[in-house]
Amino acid sequence: MEKFSNFTGLVAPINRPNVDTDAIIPKQFLKSIKRTGFGPNLFDEWRYLDKGEPGMPCEDRPLNPDFVLNQTRYQGASILLARDNFGCGSSREHAPWAILDFGFRAVIAPSFADIFYNNCFKNGILPIVLNDTVVNDLFQKVGETPGFELAVDLEGQSIQLPDGGSISFELDTYKKFCLQNGLDEIGQTLEMKEKIQSFEKKHQDSNPWVFEELVL
Amino acid sequence: MAGRTLYDKLWDAHLVHAHENGNSLLYIDRQLIHEVTSPQAFEGLRMANRTPWRNAANLAVADHNIPTENRDQGIADPVSALQVDTLVENCNEFGVPYIPMDDDRQGIVHVVGPEQGATLPGMTIVCGDSHTATHGALGALAFGIGTSEVEHVMATQCLIQNKSKNMLVRVDGQLQTGVTAKDVVLEIIKNIGTAGGTGYTIEFAGEAIEAMSMEERMTVCNMAIEAGARAGLIAVDDKTIDYVKGRPFAPKGELWNQAVQYWKTLQSDEGAEFDTIIELDADSINPQITWGTSPEMGMDVGATIPTSGKNGIDNALNYMGLSDGGLLSDYKLDKVFIGSCTNSRIEDLRAAAEIVKGRQVAENIKLAMVVPGSGEVKNQAESEGLDKIFVNAGFEWREPGCSMCLAMNADRLEPGERCASTSNRNFEGRQGQGGRTHLVSPIMAAAAAIHGHFVDVRDMMEAA
Numbered sequence: 001m002e003k004f005s006n007f008t009g010l011v012a013p014i015n016r017p018n019v020d021t022d023a024i025i026p027k028q029f030l031k032s033i034k035r036t037g038f039g040p041n042l043f044d045e046w047r048y049l050d051k052g053e054p055g056m057p058c059e060d061r062p063l064n065p066d067f068v069l070n071q072t073r074y075q076g077a078s079i080l081l082a083r084d085n086f087g088c089g090s091s092r093e094h095a096p097w098a099i100l101d102f103g104f105r106a107v108i109a110p111s112f113a114d115i116f117y118n119n120c121f122k123n124g125i126l127p128i129v130l131n132d133t134v135v136n137d138l139f140q141k142v143g144e145t146p147g148f149e150l151a152v153d154l155e156g157q158s159i160q161l162p163d164g165g166s167i168s169f170e171l172d173t174y175k176k177f178c179l180q181n182g183l184d185e186i187g188q189t190l191e192m193k194e195k196i197q198s199f200e201k202k203h204q205d206s207n208p209w210v211f212e213e214l215v216l
Numbered sequence: 217m218a219g220r221t222l223y224d225k226l227w228d229a230h231l232v233h234a235h236e237n238g239n240s241l242l243y244i245d246r247q248l249i250h251e252v253t254s255p256q257a258f259e260g261l262r263m264a265n266r267t268p269w270r271n272a273a274n275l276a277v278a279d280h281n282i283p284t285e286n287r288d289q290g291i292a293d294p295v296s297a298l299q300v301d302t303l304v305e306n307c308n309e310f311g312v313p314y315i316p317m318d319d320d321r322q323g324i325v326h327v328v329g330p331e332q333g334a335t336l337p338g339m340t341i342v343c344g345d346s347h348t349a350t351h352g353a354l355g356a357l358a359f360g361i362g363t364s365e366v367e368h369v370m371a372t373q374c375l376i377q378n379k380s381k382n383m384l385v386r387v388d389g390q391l392q393t394g395v396t397a398k399d400v401v402l403e404i405i406k407n408i409g410t411a412g413g414t415g416y417t418i419e420f421a422g423e424a425i426e427a428m429s430m431e432e433r434m435t436v437c438n439m440a441i442e443a444g445a446r447a448g449l450i451a452v453d454d455k456t457i458d459y460v461k462g463r464p465f466a467p468k469g470e471l472w473n474q475a476v477q478y479w480k481t482l483q484s485d486e487g488a489e490f491d492t493i494i495e496l497d498a499d500s501i502n503p504q505i506t507w508g509t510s511p512e513m514g515m516d517v518g519a520t521i522p523t524s525g526k527n528g529i530d531n532a533l534n535y536m537g538l539s540d541g542g543l544l545s546d547y548k549l550d551k552v553f554i555g556s557c558t559n560s561r562i563e564d565l566r567a568a569a570e571i572v573k574g575r576q577v578a579e580n581i582k583l584a585m586v587v588p589g590s591g592e593v594k595n596q597a598e599s600e601g602l603d604k605i606f607v608n609a610g611f612e613w614r615e616p617g618c619s620m621c622l623a624m625n626a627d628r629l630e631p632g633e634r635c636a637s638t639s640n641r642n643f644e645g646r647q648g649q650g651g652r653t654h655l656v657s658p659i660m661a662a663a664a665a666i667h668g669h670f671v672d673v674r675d676m677m678e679a680a
């Protein structure tokens with residue numbers, strides 16, 4: 001995973017609550033056995049007028065002119081502004097993969113679904129939780145100001161507005177640490193190998209049935 | 217010391233290490249694996265030159281992409297086929313136990329786990345699938361994870377977790393005839409909302425939950441995730457233990473006795489503290505139907521469709537083709553789907569068959585299908601003659617799999633088609649692009665198939 005560095009980026013708004021992972025990346029694209037290449041199919045059903053299937057060249061597909069990400073003013077956006085319960089539904093990590101592949105590196109919302117929130121960190125995306133009022137305000141500013149950009153400061157846990165204002169956000173220290181250092185969590189956990197082994201031994205002594213082989 | 221909740225107990229029993237920063241390392245007893253969320257995890261292991269920590273902890277089965285007919289001809293869609301083949305190859309390469317597609321034990325991972333005894337009380341269970349919450353019905357701490365976490369568990373047998381808060385949902389009283397576990401959970405979600413359980417593990421308790429069979433309890437826990445909770449739980453009682461007894465992977469002999477002794481301690485202590493308590497009265501719950509595009513958009517059968525105005529409602533009503541309002545029974549259905557990890561167990565099929573028996577699917581229904589949750593469920597149903605009841609009434613009787621729950625195989629809705637479905641998600645496009653899903657119980661779906669539109673199943677039960 002790449003290290004997350006501070007950046008300034010264009011903000012694109014998705015103004016509806018409960019955007020689910022089926023909407024973020026429809027299921028037909030889950031058939032891929034890779035982690036990359038999902039960007040062209042991000043929000044596929046909203047973004048295109050035809051029905052998307054894996055392997056279709058997306059450059060030739062008819063775009064839905066009403067969908068926000070298709071508007072000229074949001075081209076190149078790297079911050080997604082969203083509403084409550086963003087990323088609800090399935091556990092598919094294809095959702096953050098698609099968001100990242102499209103070019104987003106941060107998502108701002110009043111709340112996120114739990115699994116999606118965690119999945120973001122594993123992929124170098126920063127999900128930022130801000131309260132309703134602040135998010136409302138941002139929606140308004142984005143709507144009124146073409147080219148509206150925010151500067152994201154992970155270290156300082158804040159975002160800077162073009163008018164000089166600053167908004168801070170909360171973040172779990174371990175998640176922040178991993179993002180900042182682009183750390184492989186598995187490697188981190190394996191450093192505790194001995195601790196895991198000694199727990200496992202104790203656990204096996206008290207719950208031996210858990211360790212039975214599954215003979216098919 | 218204050219008493220501990222069931223969740224606290226399961227958590228404590230698997231806690232390897234609590235970091236100062238609030239994160240914990242949790243030991244995982246069982247990982248269930250399917251073809252959609254695992255290929256990138258195996259690939260990650262391979263790239264980092266890692267091997268599974270403990271192979272016997274894993275059990276794999278393909279379900280999402282599996283065709284539900286003409287299975288002997290293999291998988292027609294090459295992309296689906298590649299995904300299933302990749303799972304087989306990965307399991308072979310890494311030595312992970314795999315149930316093949318043509319095996320009677322194959323089925324939806326959340327049906328197979330409990331059925332085979334791979335899911336046991338007191339375990340921590342994960343799967344790269346949000347409906348892993350299902351297994352909590354057996355008093356196991358079970359939750360869905362993403363692909364990176366699938367890889368993390370394979371490599372380390374642990375997960376980095378934050379402990380959730382405790383929520384208790386008590387359903388006291390007795391359910392009316394015709395009101396099922398599905399209606400209970402839809403009612404709960406309607407009340408607390410799809411984000412109401414975010415950050416919580418929900419324990420379901422109360423007389424109505426205690427009275428439920430294990431199958432019904434699985435239906436309730438299955439949809440905990442639709443209320444935003446990662447995990448749903450139900451305390452262990454005699455029914456749990458009876459259910460597990462004799463299952464292929466369940467412990468035997470002395471090990472069994474030892475396990476039972478431990479399992480009997482798996483309840484919340486008297487006086488355990490919950491962060492939130494929700495109480496519902498079972499007697500007042502009616503059969504539920506969702507009208508919108510989120511599981512929280514539900515209503516009692518017979519209620520009028522909500523009118524536009526509120527945030528999000530307009531989009532949903534438009535998408536569902538219900539902007540004219542009125543009664544849902546005025547809208548004709550096109551398809552009926554009985555299946556999914558929510559409602560494809562033997563009891564679901566028995567109850568639906570009871571409604572269908574001696575009746576005919578309405579003419580306007582283009583397809584009514586029953587997809588058993590596993591080969592074992594299918595065999596059991598056939599031995600009871602349920603398949604004949606369905607087929608004689610005009611239903612299609614299919615092979616087990618996820619099928620039209622998410623339409624990754626050939627079973628799907630066409631744009632604009634309206635469907636009564638026993639699955640768990642009514643999101644836009646979930647059952648096929650432009651498809652309109654109404655979530656209901658198996659008996660409500662069966663009744664809708666016979667009438668061609670939604671009816672109150674209780675009327676048919678009284679008439680019977």
Ligand code: SF4
Pocket residue numbers: 279280324325326345347556557558617618621622639640
């Ligand atoms: S039946 Fe549906 S919800 Fe259940 S695992 Fe399969 S796709 Fe997921």
